Amino acid sequence: MEYVATIGMEVHAQILTQTKMFCGCPNELTSAAPNTHTCPVCLGMPGVLPVINRVAVEATVLTGMALNCTIPSFSKFDRKNYHYPDLPKGYQISQYDLPLCTSGHLDVTVEGDARRIGIRRVHLEEDTARLVHQGGVSLVDFNRSGVPLMEIVTEADLHSAEDAYAYLSKLRQILRYLGVSTGNMEDGAMRCEANISVRPEGAEVLGTKVEVKNLNSFRSVRMAIAYEIERQIAVLEQGGRVQQVTMGWDETNHRTLFQRSKEGAEDYRYFPEPDLPPIEVDEEWRAGIRCRLPELPDEKEERFTQSYGIREADAALLTQDLQVANYFEAACAACEGPTSPQTVANWVLGDLYRLLGASGSDIQACPVRPEGLASLLALVESGKINGTTAKDVLNEMFASGRSAEEIVKNKGLAQISDEDTLTEIVLSVLDQNPGPAQQYREGKLQVLGFLVGQVMRQTRGQANAQAVAEIIKTELARQS
Amino acid sequence: MELHELTIRQAHELLVGREISSVDLTAAVLARIRAVEDRVKAYIHVSADSALASAAEADRRRAAGEDHPLLGIPLAIKDVIVTQGIPTTCGSKMLQGFMPPYDSMVVSRLRRAGAVILGKTNTDEFAMGSTTENSRFHTTHNPWDLSRVPGGSSGGSAAAVASDECIGSLGSDTGGSIRQPAGFCGVAGLKPTYGRVSRNGLVAFASSLDQIGPICKQVADCAMLFETIAGYDSKDSTSVDLPVPDCLGGIADGVRGLRLGVPKEYFVDGMQPEVNQAIQKALKVWESLGAEIVEVSMPHTEYCLSVYYLLATAEASANLARFDGIRYGYSDHHAESLWDGYTASRTEGFGAEVKRRIMLGTYALSAGYYDAYYLKAQKVRTLIKQDYDRALEQCDALITPTSPTTAYGIGEKVNDPLEMYLSDIYTLSLNLAGLCGIAIPCGFAAGLPIGLQIQGNAFAEAEIMRVAYAYEQATEWHLAHPTL
Ligand SMILES: [Zn+2]
Numbered sequence: 009m010e011y012v013a014t015i016g017m018e019v020h021a022q023i024l025t026q027t028k029m030f031c032g033c034p035n036e037l038t039s040a041a042p043n044t045h046t047c048p049v050c051l052g053m054p055g056v057l058p059v060i061n062r063v064a065v066e067a068t069v070l071t072g073m074a075l076n077c078t079i080p081s082f083s084k085f086d087r088k089n090y091h092y093p094d095l096p097k098g099y100q101i102s103q104y105d106l107p108l109c110t111s112g113h114l115d116v117t118v119e120g121d122a123r124r125i126g127i128r129r130v131h132l133e134e135d136t137a138r139l140v141h142q143g144g145v146s147l148v149d150f151n152r153s154g155v156p157l158m159e160i161v162t163e164a165d166l167h168s169a170e171d172a173y174a175y176l177s178k179l180r181q182i183l184r185y186l187g188v189s190t191g192n193m194e195d196g197a198m199r200c201e202a203n204i205s206v207r208p209e210g211a212e213v214l215g216t217k218v219e220v221k222n223l224n225s226f227r228s229v230r231m232a233i234a235y236e237i238e239r240q241i242a243v244l245e246q247g248g249r250v251q252q253v254t255m256g257w258d259e260t261n262h263r264t265l266f267q268r269s270k271e272g273a274e275d276y277r278y279f280p281e282p283d284l285p286p287i288e289v290d291e292e293w294r295a296g297i298r299c300r301l302p303e304l305p306d307e308k309e310e311r312f313t314q315s316y317g318i319r320e321a322d323a324a325l326l327t328q329d330l331q332v333a334n335y336f337e338a339a340c341a342a343c344e345g346p347t348s349p350q351t352v353a354n355w356v357l358g359d360l361y362r363l364l365g366a367s368g369s370d371i372q373a374c375p376v377r378p379e380g381l382a383s384l385l386a387l388v389e390s391g392k393i394n395g396t397t398a399k400d401v402l403n404e405m406f407a408s409g410r411s412a413e414e415i416v417k418n419k420g421l422a423q424i425s426d427e428d429t430l431t432e433i434v435l436s437v438l439d440q441n442p443g444p445a446q447q448y449r450e451g452k453l454q455v456l457g458f459l460v461g462q463v464m465r466q467t468r469g470q471a472n473a474q475a476v477a478e479i480i481k482t483e484l485a486r487q488s
Numbered sequence: 489m490e491l492h493e494l495t496i497r498q499a500h501e502l503l504v505g506r507e508i509s510s511v512d513l514t515a516a517v518l519a520r521i522r523a524v525e526d527r528v529k530a531y532i533h534v535s536a537d538s539a540l541a542s543a544a545e546a547d548r549r550r551a552a553g554e555d556h557p558l559l560g561i562p563l564a565i566k567d568v569i570v571t572q573g574i575p576t577t578c579g580s581k582m583l584q585g586f587m588p589p590y591d592s593m594v595v596s597r598l599r600r601a602g603a604v605i606l607g608k609t610n611t612d613e614f615a616m617g618s619t620t621e622n623s624r625f626h627t628t629h630n631p632w633d634l635s636r637v638p639g640g641s642s643g644g645s646a647a648a649v650a651s652d653e654c655i656g657s658l659g660s661d662t663g664g665s666i667r668q669p670a671g672f673c674g675v676a677g678l679k680p681t682y683g684r685v686s687r688n689g690l691v692a693f694a695s696s697l698d699q700i701g702p703i704c705k706q707v708a709d710c711a712m713l714f715e716t717i718a719g720y721d722s723k724d725s726t727s728v729d730l731p732v733p734d735c736l737g738g739i740a741d742g743v744r745g746l747r748l749g750v751p752k753e754y755f756v757d758g759m760q761p762e763v764n765q766a767i768q769k770a771l772k773v774w775e776s777l778g779a780e781i782v783e784v785s786m787p788h789t790e791y792c793l794s795v796y797y798l799l800a801t802a803e804a805s806a807n808l809a810r811f812d813g814i815r816y817g818y819s820d821h822h823a824e825s826l827w828d829g830y831t832a833s834r835t836e837g838f839g840a841e842v843k844r845r846i847m848l849g850t851y852a853l854s855a856g857y858y859d860a861y862y863l864k865a866q867k868v869r870t871l872i873k874q875d876y877d878r879a880l881e882q883c884d885a886l887i888t889p890t891s892p893t894t895a896y897g898i899g900e901k902v903n904d905p906l907e908m909y910l911s912d913i914y915t916l917s918l919n920l921a922g923l924c925g926i927a928i929p930c931g932f933a934a935g936l937p938i939g940l941q942i943q944g945n946a947f948a949e950a951e952i953m954r955v956a957y958a959y960e961q962a963t964e965w966h967l968a969h970p971t972l
Pocket of ligand 1: 028032046049154
């Protein structure tokens, strides 16, 4: 029997702000010692009151706009009640029935097919503290307590691990484009849960939903969903019933494990947060936020193919990361003369990516700035150096941070195009290789490459290869 | 007159005239506390040393040319308002010995003005109660009759004022907790409009109802204290950004031409006859001063008690969730697991009434009951507000009793929570509507004070104090002192 999987995703993303959601503590988790970014408010001391961080509200609304959501004019915060040591007030300030953003969508491409994923809602809440279990005790770090967090919930519009992967990638790309979140799953700045059910093809009613948590990387999302779909199919195949439970992804053994039953599910007793006024987003505020909506990945990709004339696949690659896209555009802008954007794209996606990948640095920290790359390409374009040399020069630029001109000049790497010099070298190569020279004359034209290679070797790659080939042809013709 | 008997206004005059120092005044009040406190038990904590140090500092500031109505005035603070450096317990074992890491906004405003903090007054645990019998430390005694309750939950503050164990005090009012004890103890107590005084640093009972206000010997003192603590605070998102009126300036302008409304639904069976008589006499006094008395209707009055106990307990169930024995406060260290620890700490840390209200509120918010209880109560709350809107279109202020009876005996109603809840029926609707009200004494029955309440529109504190002051000046109830 064939089965159809139905998946809904819930993504939590920490919002990049100066201060926390409801207090003035720094929102900074990477370098701070535990419990140093805290105050009575985010420690939940008696008598404290929350104050809404406007920047976090605007970041959430901006995200909603990028996800084509409706931004209702009236929204509010609610208390979500439960006890846990990471929750100092005994309730989390969240949003229940009136979130900041509702009913949007995100278009993704899965294996070449365009798909539209419905976005049910985007709401704003506070993060909990971080629990550290070590040596038999549990420690609480309240630096994370009260960090602004947005939750993005899809409709049950996904059907495979690949869908989920494509959705998550696109979502993270957008969050980064907007600058509202780092989107890093590795450090927990972006976290994700999937609700998965399976039903026989053609069945009207959805299968029983299983929630899968503990998805800490893109890889685990893909593996966990694929695993869970197979698991549920296997249960149904054996005539069993899927239980409504929460499962956790076991990173080591690559399987989903039972965490808890959903029967008698926890009652969070949501009610409107009396310490905070409702949020009224009027037309003026909405318009002000909309103004800050940047060019999004799809639009940028479209523009790259249209106005730069580069290949679609390259445009997609370049726009995957906003910093790369910006780098590409800056390099194109810095190019004087005939260097084509496609050439720039080739170099960025080829050699520069190789160097960045090998050094593990991202493009913002790249020692070769866009202007530097442009002047290297200008040297190639003008015939001053050849392509092979250019790769070496780029390596050197990347390693030393020096300019292309300086490296070419200091190392005497300028291309040899002078006909007399080249003819002299060609003649000596022909002398040393009488066999191949004879073969060429007998019509085995492919040995030309070998002869050119010999010249290149003698000139340590600096010869203008095209010119060399012409001279060899002329000389062999003359000699025969 | 003894120094501890002074009002804020009188003490301020003497301080300005250099006839007394704040150290003299503070020492006199501390001596008074030593003399009567073992009978009244108004305080949970007295900070004698820090009070004298603040008094000396206030004297230096005055010598340097500073002046403020509260500079050097010894005040008592209800123990649900956090004070840096002075323990804050909320009358609960849960917070026994708890030292807050910050000052509440009202206390920091008082300190800036140079007021002297004497200590923290007794309260029903987490302000839940009407007698102080729910305090986990001790019950405060009514200075007029030590066998009776002082009212609550701000019973410690009201008793401290009535027994001259302070010059003035702060209380908090969620459903009448300032006005009812002020009435029982024969002093003046103002509940400001919701949003007028910052709740920052008030340990929350019911966030949408709580408000801090003064309990003082006379109306003018309430005005002085109110003007100091009121005003917008960016750290309380429910505080309102409006200028604080000059209440003292127009306080003696009289009531000529004002219309005072009497809600007919408030005069019901079960009301002590002397209370009714005292109110009727008070109305005559205002009439003689040129006010017009009109009857108004508040048709939803009968629902106030239910609405109040649903909403207040719902909010309390969440507000008190933070007391889990993990970061501060009482903790049972013998528990084997996290959940056992929560259960043990909260079972032992909270008293019966607090647990009762947490359970009531939890129930009202539970899945399947939310619509029938919490949501419906919110809707009726809107109707109650509309009752006030309509009534206050017909008059400038409403006159009601503070409580159906005078102070009852200690232990008399402690086993009947419902009966106890009824003692707040005249006060809690005002919190539901978010308006302001003041309680002042209007007579005695069998040696016990009778209180009346003046309720006014939002942000009409100056107006209701004017009405109260006119009555106070025309009568002498406020001058009576209990014999201790
Ligand atoms: Zn903080």
